[in-house]
Amino acid sequence: MASRIDVSIEHSHAPEQPDSAKPHPNTCPGCGSHYRDDELDAHLRVCRQCGHHFSVRARARVGQLVDEGSFVEEAADLRSDDPLGFYDLRPYTERLAAAELETGLGDAMVIGEASIERRACALAVMDFAFMGGSMGSVVGEKFCRACEGAIEREVPLVSVTASGGARMQEGILSLMQLPKTVCAVEDMRDAGVALISVMAHPTTAGVLASFASLGDVVIAEPGALLAFTGPRVVQQTTREKLPDDFGLAESNYRFGHVDAIVARPQLRSYLGRLLGLLTHADRG
Amino acid sequence: MPTEAEVRLRERLSKLRSLRLLGGAKVDGEVERLERQLERISEEPVEDGIWRSVELARDDDRPYTLDYVDRIMDDFVELRGDQVRADDPALVCGLGHFDGRTVALIGHQKARDLRERTRRNFGMAHPEGYRKAMRVMQLADRHGFPVVSLVDTPGAYPGVAAEQHGQGGAIARSQALMARLETPTVACIIGEGGSGGAIAIALSDRVLMQENAIYSVISPEGCAAILWRDQDEKAKAAAAFRPDAAHCLELGVVDAIVAEPPGGAQTDHDEAARLLADAIRASLNELDGVSGEELKRRRRRKFRSLGVYAVNT
Numbered sequence: 131m132a133s134r135i136d137v138s139i140e141h142s143h144a145p146e147q148p149d150s151a152k153p154h155p156n157t158c159p160g161c162g163s164h165y166r167d168d169e170l171d172a173h174l175r176v177c178r179q180c181g182h183h184f185s186v187r188a189r190a191r192v193g194q195l196v197d198e199g200s201f202v203e204e205a206a207d208l209r210s211d212d213p214l215g216f217y218d219l220r221p222y223t224e225r226l227a228a229a230e231l232e233t234g235l236g237d238a239m240v241i242g243e244a245s246i247e248r249r250a251c252a253l254a255v256m257d258f259a260f261m262g263g264s265m266g267s268v269v270g271e272k273f274c275r276a277c278e279g280a281i282e283r284e285v286p287l288v289s290v291t292a293s294g295g296a297r298m299q300e301g302i303l304s305l306m307q308l309p310k311t312v313c314a315v316e317d318m319r320d321a322g323v324a325l326i327s328v329m330a331h332p333t334t335a336g337v338l339a340s341f342a343s344l345g346d347v348v349i350a351e352p353g354a355l356l357a358f359t360g361p362r363v364v365q366q367t368t369r370e371k372l373p374d375d376f377g378l379a380e381s382n383y384r385f386g387h388v389d390a391i392v393a394r395p396q397l398r399s400y401l402g403r404l405l406g407l408l409t410h411a412d413r414g
Numbered sequence: 415m416p417t418e419a420e421v422r423l424r425e426r427l428s429k430l431r432s433l434r435l436l437g438g439a440k441v442d443g444e445v446e447r448l449e450r451q452l453e454r455i456s457e458e459p460v461e462d463g464i465w466r467s468v469e470l471a472r473d474d475d476r477p478y479t480l481d482y483v484d485r486i487m488d489d490f491v492e493l494r495g496d497q498v499r500a501d502d503p504a505l506v507c508g509l510g511h512f513d514g515r516t517v518a519l520i521g522h523q524k525a526r527d528l529r530e531r532t533r534r535n536f537g538m539a540h541p542e543g544y545r546k547a548m549r550v551m552q553l554a555d556r557h558g559f560p561v562v563s564l565v566d567t568p569g570a571y572p573g574v575a576a577e578q579h580g581q582g583g584a585i586a587r588s589q590a591l592m593a594r595l596e597t598p599t600v601a602c603i604i605g606e607g608g609s610g611g612a613i614a615i616a617l618s619d620r621v622l623m624q625e626n627a628i629y630s631v632i633s634p635e636g637c638a639a640i641l642w643r644d645q646d647e648k649a650k651a652a653a654a655f656r657p658d659a660a661h662c663l664e665l666g667v668v669d670a671i672v673a674e675p676p677g678g679a680q681t682d683h684d685e686a687a688r689l690l691a692d693a694i695r696a697s698l699n700e701l702d703g704v705s706g707e708e709l710k711r712r713r714r715r716k717f718r719s720l721g722v723y724a725v726n727t
Contacts, residue, residue, distance in 0.1 A: 303720060
């Protein structure tokens with residue numbers, strides 16, 4: 131095998147932003163209110179002043195949605211490989227290791243079986259904190275296994291997405307996770323098993339352009355950015371003037387791309403109702 | 415006496431055999447074919463070589479979809495419009511005779527002069543384009559016509575209207591439809607295979623790629639801007655994610671590489687078209703006689719197997 135191509139560059143090109151330039155993660159970007167961790171968690175990470183929805187980590191999301199103790203995780207042992215020997219400013223393997231340490235997750239998606247309001251379902255929940263929730267081979271594989279689990283148990287699959295899109299570090303294989311997950315959804319359709327897609331902030335690019343958009347029912351969280359291309363890139367490439375609500379859940383709702391915008395405190399009961407409607411009684 | 419390049423290709427092939435979890439059955443069954451394919455590739459791409467493919471894939475004189483249609487199809491009739499909102503000239507769809515049988519053709523269309531380029535939107539389709547492709551694929555499915563896709567796009571159009579009209583959903587649904595078709599499907603990357611805009615019409619039974627085409631998750635410029643925070647690092651970005659045909663073949667993302675005339679497809683459109691037609695014909699022949707249900711099952715299994723990961727023990 132030819133030696134790996136050195137693609138590192140002088141770091142002076144890309145200065146890291148100083149921490150002080152970033153707002154504190156517990157400060158509401160909507161109204162500037164500041165919360166302690168426990169205050170935020172007690173309110174499902176929704177701002178009590180303005181209703182801004184802070185992002186929710188995958189395990190916390192599972193905790194918010196499922197009946198206590200009902201979640202059984204699957205495929206937790208899958209880890210990303212580095213098929214390209216990719217490195218940009220840092221090697222991909224190093225980014226993966228750092229993400230795993232930081233998040234305590236093997237990759238950007240957690241899957242398993244659970245019940246919501248006493249309705250059995252399969253779950254696939256993304257975590258934006260793991261490399262921007264990007265979809266590489268592991269996310270694609272886990273989503274497919276979640277679909278297969280749903281088919282096997284004849285229960286609906288609930289997916290919760292938060293993703294910047296495909297994981298560039300896996301090159302073309304990350305693009306192939308689009309058709310791969312789409313094929314898994316089509317298998318579910320053939321088996322008569324429903325997909326409920328909950329799009330949290332942000333659900334963009336490759337994830338929006340694959341399984342997330344294929345939900346039999348598509349739900350968005352308020353204020354979530356749901357766009358194939360984000361506002362910054364659209365602005366840069368087209369020089370168009372963007373509407374204030376460009377790509378947001380509310381705009382998507384107006385244009386008919388989502389069935390409902392459901393605030394987080396209502397999400398669990400909303401999913402419970404949907405699961406009740408989409409579960410076939412004759413299948414036990 | 416094997417050349418140095420050949421030796422390196424053989425090394426690459428031996429790596430391919432040992433790649434974990436690449437979908438064992440597929441790799442085992444196709445090693446022989448891959449060997450033949452790899453023999454065609456004359457040199458190991460390095461950074462300059464990979465950037466050269468990017469430039470060749472974007473060459474203004476490279477044949478575009480309609481250049482091929484003129485040369486390899488008879489009685490081509492273009493079908494226009496998504497029957498909902500608009501016609502998208504960035505994506506050409508129609509029916510024609512290929513080898514004496516009717517096929518549906520779907521292809522991105524770029525152009526050479528400025529006015530026409532603008533009209534074709536540089537081959538960047540709106541959701542209306544993908545919806546048009548879907549209705550033509552459905553037509554083909556009803557009649558059992560094979561679907562031939564020619565992929566040549568920098569990506570799906572990133573504009574306000576495209577978003578408002580559901581770009582992400584259109585790309586997802588076009589793929590979903592392709593996963594359901596019960597008619598043979600062949601796609602060939604003939605220039606730029608740009609991300610979601612490309613895969614929307616390339617979830618096919620056979621995916622071919624021309625020797626100097628590129629197929630990638632993001633443009634080299636986009637990748638450089640995000641990961642290096644500097645667009646000028648595009649050649650490094652391309653070398654890092656390797657959008658070249660040999661690499662796509664190695665990963666099982668494409669099934670075969672279609673040879674181009676010496677120097678590239680831009681040097682001889684007729685010869686490039688002849689080689690492309692041969693490859694499409696061979697692919698369609700392979701799929702002849704396979705039932706619709708079986709085509710669908712194999713197609714899904716093929717895409718299901720794509721990806722490389724590890725199991726933590």
